[in-house]
Amino acid sequence: MDVTPGQYGVCVITDTGSQARSPARPPARKRALALESSQTAKTVGPAGILPMTPSPNQVDAALMSRRSIRAFLPTPVARADIEAILEAASRAPSGTNTQPWKVYVVTGKSLVRLSQALVAAYNDPQRDALYQEEYRYYPHQWVSPYIDRRRKIGWDLYGLLGIEKGDKARMHEQHAQNYRFFGAPVGLFFTIERVMERGSWLDYGMFLQAIMTAARGRGLDTCPQAAFTPFHRVIAEHLGLPAEEQLVCGMSLGFADESALVNTLRTHREPVEQFTRFLD
Ligand SMILES: Cc1cc2nc3c(=O)[nH]c(=O)nc-3n(C[C@H](O)[C@H](O)[C@H](O)COP(=O)(O)O)c2cc1C
Numbered sequence: 586m587d588v589t590p591g592q593y594g595v596c597v598i599t600d601t602g603s604q605a606r607s608p609a610r611p612p613a614r615k616r617a618l619a620l621e622s623s624q625t626a627k628t629v630g631p632a633g634i635l636p637m638t639p640s641p642n643q644v645d646a647a648l649m650s651r652r653s654i655r656a657f658l659p660t661p662v663a664r665a666d667i668e669a670i671l672e673a674a675s676r677a678p679s680g681t682n683t684q685p686w687k688v689y690v691v692t693g694k695s696l697v698r699l700s701q702a703l704v705a706a707y708n709d710p711q712r713d714a715l716y717q718e719e720y721r722y723y724p725h726q727w728v729s730p731y732i733d734r735r736r737k738i739g740w741d742l743y744g745l746l747g748i749e750k751g752d753k754a755r756m757h758e759q760h761a762q763n764y765r766f767f768g769a770p771v772g773l774f775f776t777i778e779r780v781m782e783r784g785s786w787l788d789y790g791m792f793l794q795a796i797m798t799a800a801r802g803r804g805l806d807t808c809p810q811a812a813f814t815p816f817h818r819v820i821a822e823h824l825g826l827p828a829e830e831q832l833v834c835g836m837s838l839g840f841a842d843e844s845a846l847v848n849t850l851r852t853h854r855e856p857v858e859q860f861t862r863f864l865d
Contacts, residue, residue: 633676647801652852654806654837655742655762656845657769661692662838666803667771670838673802674795679788685781686792689824691772699772699823703764706816718814719831738852745850763812769839774813774820776830789833796836806841810834 630636667690679685691699706716727735740750748755766772775793777785797807813820813835820832841848 633672647798651797651801651807653808654841655767655808655847655850656842657767657806657837657839658842659768659770660840661770662805662840666805667838670796670799670803670805673799674792677788677792677795679791680784683781683785683788685777685785685788687776687778687830689774689776691774691824692770695823696766696770696772699820700765702819702823703813703816704761706819707761707764716815716818719817720814722811722814741852742847742850746847760812763810766837767808768842769808769837771838773836773838774824775833775835776826777833778829779831780829786833793834793836800838804840805838808837810836
């Protein structure tokens with residue numbers, strides 16, 4: 586395994602040369618949005634800031650075409666594209682420019698080994714006793730409307746896949762796909778130093794969204810994953826995380842398998858007037 590510290594707090598962990606080289610462009614590339622990485626490179630100024638104003642269409646297309654993908658093609662992602670995505674995302678704002686993010690990029694045999702360890706941990710009958718998340722993502726006590734939305738996405742997903750209520754074996758197997766990175770060739774892990782406070786977690790969300798948006802600009806898709814958090818010790822061991830770093834979440838990155846049923850899932854959003862008040 587080769588761990589290369591890089592710029593922007595990025596470590597690339599890989600075990601094969603195949604991931605690091607530019608692959609032949611896959612068909613999904615044709616669907617890439619207009620803002621190609623090559624154009625970006627030409628137009629980015631010294632501070633990494635684009636001197637032009639992108640059109641609302643381009644920005645909205647990147648934002649609105651993002652969705653959580655749960656089946657990827659094995660097509661490798663060029664290391665140059667991963668770096669370009671992270672470079673673009675590093676323009677995300679953060680309080681007093683603290684840039685609290687640290688990224689671990691896992692590909693090749695390292696990804697396979699980590700995936701095997703995660704699946705084994707997830708299948709461990711002692712799982713709930715042994716593996717617990719370090720921070721609570723969700724509330725102790727669920728209330729409406731959040732619990733309703735949470736249930737809806739769960740049942741929509743399982744319903745689409747023909748998994749009936751009570752079919753715990755198939756639910757378990759579907760959830761296990763998280764630990765196989767849904768077949769993606771790239772796993773991203775995000776950590777934060779424990780000394781950082783809640784504000785930096787806010788910054789982190791912006792960074793993560795920027796990654797997912799920049800990925801769209803290159804015809805790539807993502808799935809952000811909190812499912813990794815109970816297994817932070819397994820991940821820390823494989824990534825060689827220092828004790829002062831805490832796992833925030835992970836993310837699968839790759840080219841969507843557009844033929845996969847699971848990727849036909851479309852999620853609902855409340856209309857703007859439902860969550861917004863204009864005060865004149
Ligand atoms: C921080 C975060 C963690 C998530 N964790 C998971 C996860 O572990 N597994 C998964 O399948 N989806 C996960 N999701 C995806 C959400 O289910 C998804 O964003 C939501 O249902 C809306 O759907 P969309 O992303 O397709 O628009 C996560 C999303 C976020 C923002």
